[in-house]
Amino acid sequence: MPILMMFIGALLTAVFPLEKYGVKLLPHVDSGLPKLVIPSIAHVDISALFFTTLSIAIVVLAQTLLSAQGNAMKDGYKLDGNKEIFAYGMAELATSLVGCCPTNGSVSRTGLARQYGCKTQAMSLSAAATMALLLLFGTGFIEYLPVPILTAIVITALLGACHFALGKRLFKESRNEFYIFMAACCGVLIFGTIYGVVIGIVLSFLAVVIKAVTPPAHFLGIIPGQTGFFNLEKNVNARPIRHTIIYRFPGNLFFANIDKFQEDIEKAIKEDTEQVIVDASGISNIDFTAIDRLVIFYNDLQKRNIDFYLTRHMDHLNQALRENGGIEIITSGHVRRTMQQALLDCGLVPPYPLEDLETSHISFIQPELEWAFGNEAEKYKQKMTQEMLDKIHSKTDLSPDLLKDIENHTNFGELGLIEADEFLSRLEMHIPEIMEKIHENEQYVEERLEQYRDRIEEKLQEMNPETLRVLKQYRSKYEKKLQELNPHAFNHYKELHQKHLERLEKNKK
Known part of the structure; x- marks a missing residue:
């Protein structure tokens, strides 16, 4: 499609005087390969030259290294930043001797390469050969190309390289970094690439300084x-x-x-x-x-x-x-x-x-998952429960292997045993659902799950008797939460649990 659009644009230029209607065309380019020329700086403002070249270097490094690192991560290979910088430095030195534009890694060309499935240096070699042929024999075609069509081709290629998902993720997870992201984006759109990159660098540096000055002591x-x-x-x-x-x-x-x-x-x-x-x-x-x-x-x-x-x-x-x-x-x-x-x-x-x-008696201990996942802990607990239910549904009975899976699924260490107990309660709330898949009665299922609850209490008794006392206090807390999530299933679970306690009492007598 890009090639087709270029030919359509050139054809329109040849048939209609687009330039008279305000459509900008590419300038005329003399045919032939560039010649080696030693650049003269005799009448050049050195300070202006320094600022310009420094700006170009910042843009090249920022655009090239960020893009290259991102693509390296996507494709699973490691990038040596120092070698990249050295390679581009040598390339810039070569371009200065032929009057070429500054060389850098092109996000748009990378986007096109991904779009067409290019994975080797054959793309760069074929692009260089095509460019040489164009300079030798096709420069007359260049001045017929409308700039808007070329711009559209570049934008289309860049859409695949735009980090929309990153912006969405930053908005959810790190508002400060999202604001820096948007400031750099707006800086590019309003002031240009150089200023946008500088804005992003300065704001990122300030954010690092602020974090260093006020760490969470x-x-x-x-x-x-x-x-x-x-x-x-x-x-x-x-x-x-x-x-x-x-x-x-x-x-x-x-x-x-x-x-x-x-x-x-x-x-x-x-x-x-x-x-x-x-x-x-x-x-x-x-x-x-x-x-x-x-x-x-x-x-x-x-x-x-x-x-x-x-x-x-x-x-x-x-x-x-x-x-x-x-x-x-x-x-x-x-x-x-x-x-x-x-x-x-x-x-x-x-x-x-x-x-x-x-x-200072212990009334509550923050369980491992709540410590690790914060506000997302409840969602993760539900996910764990569903995963274990799916595994149970793939079996026909509560085999020892499956019970071992349950034990491994709840292995979080000393404090995690409290959550293991809660996890068993969540499973027990789904006993009617489990019964539809396995060939056992409710009493058998309840007894097997309660065996693991007894094992949890034994482990806590060995590790820390104080924590066992906390567990019994914590049960009432999470049982209220389970009742709110599903009152009907919770009532059924409590009936089974009460029957289990009555059987234990009867056995003791």
């Missing part, structure tokens, strides 16, 4: 009965260790965010605070200014009889402290490999004394 505490340290804001059962602040800073520490680091800790300090422990596992780099401020802050806390510790960081952070004026924090013994060691230095050993201990 948080304070840590202990959940009774659990190992490790937990975000106090995200875990309602976590409690601070008495007289202790544990602060995690997940980002490089430098001049622009050392204020936030210090202010967060200052705001958290109370009259009875005796030690501040920093989980520096997320700090991979620290600059000279931040080290100076850190030393001042450390000395200020020491004067207030508050110990300050840096823990869990990589050894190159110690090197930066030693070489840039922070060695006193190390020599004083306030740099520790683990938070447990820092707590031990402060005279604190497990079980750690917690604040508000009388109200």
Whole structure:
């Protein structure tokens, strides 16, 4: 179709004087291959030349590398950016000797190549040969080509390379990046490619800087009965260790965010605070200014009889402290490999004394899927249930292999066992549906699923008796949710479960 449209355009130009009607045509091109010429810069404004060439380089690099990386990912091969830049640099040097347009990777030609299924360099070789033949014998045809038709051909080729799906995805998942995406797009349309690329680069750089200046820092505490340290804001059962602040800073520490680091800790300090422990596992780099401020802050806390510790960081952070004026924090013994060691230095050993201990009983634990999927957790749970139902429907009975599949499907570790219990309840709500596919009675199916519930309780009892108690509290919570989803199925499930409990009681007697 592109070739046909070019011939139609040339024919219309030959028959009708399109240029008289304001239709722009391609200019006349002399026949023959270009000749080698050493460019003269004797009367050229060097500053203007520098800006122009720099702008071209930015556009070539941005357009070429982004497009090339995108196509490399689609086709499953790895791209060496340095080799790409070197190749284009050599190509630009060659074009400067023949008066050619700057060379770059063409998104439109790539779109055409994908459209026609081209997968090798044969396309580039045949295109070069065709271009040579056109320059030698077909330049008279060029001046008959209407620019609008050529523009339409390029736009058609570019439509396949436009990232509409990416814009839609960014709108749903990352509004800030969507705004940058749209700003760069509008910049290209309004001001031109160069300015659009610059707008995108500058805004992206600012977004990175803002994220680096304000990383999601948080304070840590202990959940009774659990190992490790937990975000106090995200875990309602976590409690601070008495007289202790544990602060995690997940980002490089430098001049622009050392204020936030210090202010967060200052705001958290109370009259009875005796030690501040920093989980520096997320700090991979620290600059000279931040080290100076850190030393001042450390000395200020020491004067207030508050110990300050840096823990869990990589050894190159110690090197930066030693070489840039922070060695006193190390020599004083306030740099520790683990938070447990820092707590031990402060005279604190497990079980750690917690604040508000009388109200620190566990009433809820955030299950693994809710932690991993956030607001999408319910949708994912329904998907998992449907997947297991589909697998059950492909069988004729509840064989041991299938029951093993159910166990593997709910294997999420200690906290995940709570969700495994919920998953079994979801399956039990579908027992009437299961009965249509397998040749067993309801009592048998219910008993087999309850066996797995008993196994879950046994595992929790072995791992952590406290969590088993939480499970029984959590059941009432998710059962209310299941009742809201499907009241009829939930009532049937509760009847079966009640009968199971009555049978157990009868067997005990």
